[in-house]
Amino acid sequence: MKISLFYLPSIGSREEIERGMAGTRGDLYDKMLSDLSDQAILADELGYNSMSFTEHHFHVEGFELSNNPVMLGLYIAMQTKRLRVGQLGIVLPAENPIRVAENIAMLDHMSGGRANAGFARGYQRRWVDTMAQQVHEIHGATPYEHDAIDDANRAAFEECFTIIKKAWTEEIFSHEGKYWSVPAGPTPWDVKASLEWGAGTEDGVIKQLGVVPKPVQKPYPPIFQPFASSERSIRWCAEQGVVPILPPLHPVRENALFDVYAEVSGKPRGEGIGVLRDIVIADTDEEAMKIWLDGPVYCNTAWFAPFNFDKGLPHPETGEYPDMMNDSMALVGTVDTVTRQLEHLKERLPVTWMYAWCYNGLIENDAMKRTIEEFATKVLPRVGGMESP
Numbered sequence: 001m002k003i004s005l006f007y008l009p010s011i012g013s014r015e016e017i018e019r020g021m022a023g024t025r026g027d028l029y030d031k032m033l034s035d036l037s038d039q040a041i042l043a044d045e046l047g048y049n050s051m052s053f054t055e056h057h058f059h060v061e062g063f064e065l066s067n068n069p070v071m072l073g074l075y076i077a078m079q080t081k082r083l084r085v086g087q088l089g090i091v092l093p094a095e096n097p098i099r100v101a102e103n104i105a106m107l108d109h110m111s112g113g114r115a116n117a118g119f120a121r122g123y124q125r126r127w128v129d130t131m132a133q134q135v136h137e138i139h140g141a142t143p144y145e146h147d148a149i150d151d152a153n154r155a156a157f158e159e160c161f162t163i164i165k166k167a168w169t170e171e172i173f174s175h176e177g178k179y180w181s182v183p184a185g186p187t188p189w190d191v192k193a194s195l196e197w198g199a200g201t202e203d204g205v206i207k208q209l210g211v212v213p214k215p216v217q218k219p220y221p222p223i224f225q226p227f228a229s230s231e232r233s234i235r236w237c238a239e240q241g242v243v244p245i246l247p248p249l250h251p252v253r254e255n256a257l258f259d260v261y262a263e264v265s266g267k268p269r270g271e272g273i274g275v276l277r278d279i280v281i282a283d284t285d286e287e288a289m290k291i292w293l294d295g296p297v298y299c300n301t302a303w304f305a306p307f308n309f310d311k312g313l314p315h316p317e318t319g320e321y322p323d324m325m326n327d328s329m330a331l332v333g334t335v336d337t338v339t340r341q342l343e344h345l346k347e348r349l350p351v352t353w354m355y356a357w358c359y360n361g362l363i364e365n366d367a368m369k370r371t372i373e374e375f376a377t378k379v380l381p382r383v384g385g386m387e388s389p
Contacts, residue, residue, distance in 0.1 A: 002353045002387045003380065004050040005043055005372070006088055006226075006245075006276060008064040009036060009072075010361040014298055017362075022062030028361070029065065033075070035365045039358065040076045042369055043083055046376040049389045050084035050116055051076055052224075052355070055091050057127040062361075063303045069118075070103045077111035082389050086116025088226035088245065088355070092160035093122050093153050094132035097180065098211060100160070101167035105215045113216040114389075118224040119164075119242075121157045123307055132156075135179060143229065143308045155179075161240070167211035168220040172200045174208045183209055227276060229253070229312045231260055238264035238272075245274045245355055248329045249312040250322055254349060270350025277345075278330040279356045280363070281371045281379070285333040292332045295362035335378045342383050 011032040012022035022028055040051055053069035066072060073085035085107070090100055108115035121141055122128040128140035141153035159177045166173040175182040187206040194201055200208035215221055225237055228244035237244040238261045246257060254275070262269040278296045282288035300309070313329070314321055324330050328345035331338045345351055356375065358368055380386045 001351065001380065001384060002049045002274075003376070004052060004084075004274075004353070004355045005039070005048055005358050006355040007036065007051065007053050007066075007358050007360055008056075008299075009053065009066060010063045010299065010359065011065050012062045012361050013364075014294060014362060017062040021060050023060040023065055028062070032065065032361060035360045035368070036072075036076065037079055038365055039360065039369055039372060040080055040083060042372055043376075044080040046373060047386055047388055048083060048372075048376065049387070050086055052086040052088040052116065052118055054088060054226075055120070056124065057131060061303075063299065070107050073115065074107055074110055077107070077114055082114075084114045084116050084389050085111060086221075086224065087118040088224060089118030089120035091120050091122035091128060091131075092164075093135065093138040093156040094128050095160065096135075097160040097163040098167060098182070101164045101211050102213075104221060105168065105211075105213050108215040108217055108221055109213055115215070115217070115221045116224060117164075117221045118226060119157070119161060120226055121153050138179075144311045145308070158236070165220065168215055172208040172210040183207070224274075229257075231257065234260045234273075235264050237261065241265075241272075243272055243274055243353065245276055245353075247276050247309065247312060248278075248324075250315050251327060251348060252315055253312060258349060268350075270352050272353075274353030274355055275345075275349070275351055276355045276357055277328075278332065278359075279338065279371055279375055280330075280332045280367075281335060281338055281374045282367070283334065285337050288333045288337075291363055291367060292330065295359045296330070296357065299359060299362055335374055338375065339379050339382050342379060346383060 009032055011028040016022050053066045053072045054064050055066060055069050056064040057067045059065055069087035077085045104115055104117050123140050123142055125140035132138040138153055138156045139149045141150040156179050159179050163175050163180060183206045188204055189201050189206045190204045200206060224243045224245060226245045227247040228234055229247060229249060234244055234257045258269055261273045265272055280288045280292045322329055328341045331341045360368060
């Protein structure tokens, strides 16, 4: 299995968050960076595949202080040797796709070819609406709500994705779409150096542009999409060669989406698709459960449930919820318990790629490092081991 680490990352404990405005505290932000360093260096030594971060803005509450996942990735890459770094993901409808292509290519060079690329559609209107106001007023799209806002968001996402791939793979290129024109109309350009040593100019007018540098990895870094949960998204990922990462979903939903990806991609079932799971390991099941309830469950209840992230858990027909532990929606307990949960997950799903959700801040650094270490050294060897980066 390929095992990667996913971070919001948050700052502050539950107590510090509930005091209010934790996101404004520089001391907590510095502690978050220190904890990430500790955990990344450990993960690098243990052979984890990658470490990825979200993109969000204005989070004064303290959850998801990750306004620049590429910069966080570079911060981690500078301290590690093998660990890949990525984004889950950059919100394309709120971004300039040219800058995204440039930034990830730079990260790929600066990390020695260890960059992953992760692209998301964006669902939090508080910041997407603000950051995307210059991109034709695209809005955040609430999960499981399929409406005109969702359609426009998806169209902008797919157009940005097309531009980024062109920027990475074509020496010079042009694009004319609904949201973007590259170049931006008939721009005069009669610079002699460009005429003699460059490309893209005809009759004193810019016709094509070249984005540089190109990525180290050819044709481009591996691409991921978090956290895909609809058949439409899975089909698009399969068509584009993108690795979708499924959030915890009812087993019936998971099975159906695994089938769709295999059918459309032509790959063996389970190859090229991943799942996200909370993982907590402690001395006893009771201790692990307490850590899980105070950290991950608290975060999901307080922060993610209002955005409909729990709507994928009920059975699509009966509304019945899965048993989070027995159905391996989360891996929580002792080494033996987590091993059994992972074995059960692999029995019902051909999981080849897993993202472990690491709740830094909400889980103390030592406890998080213990989970990272014991999952790699004690659990995974019992279930087939971990594939190297």
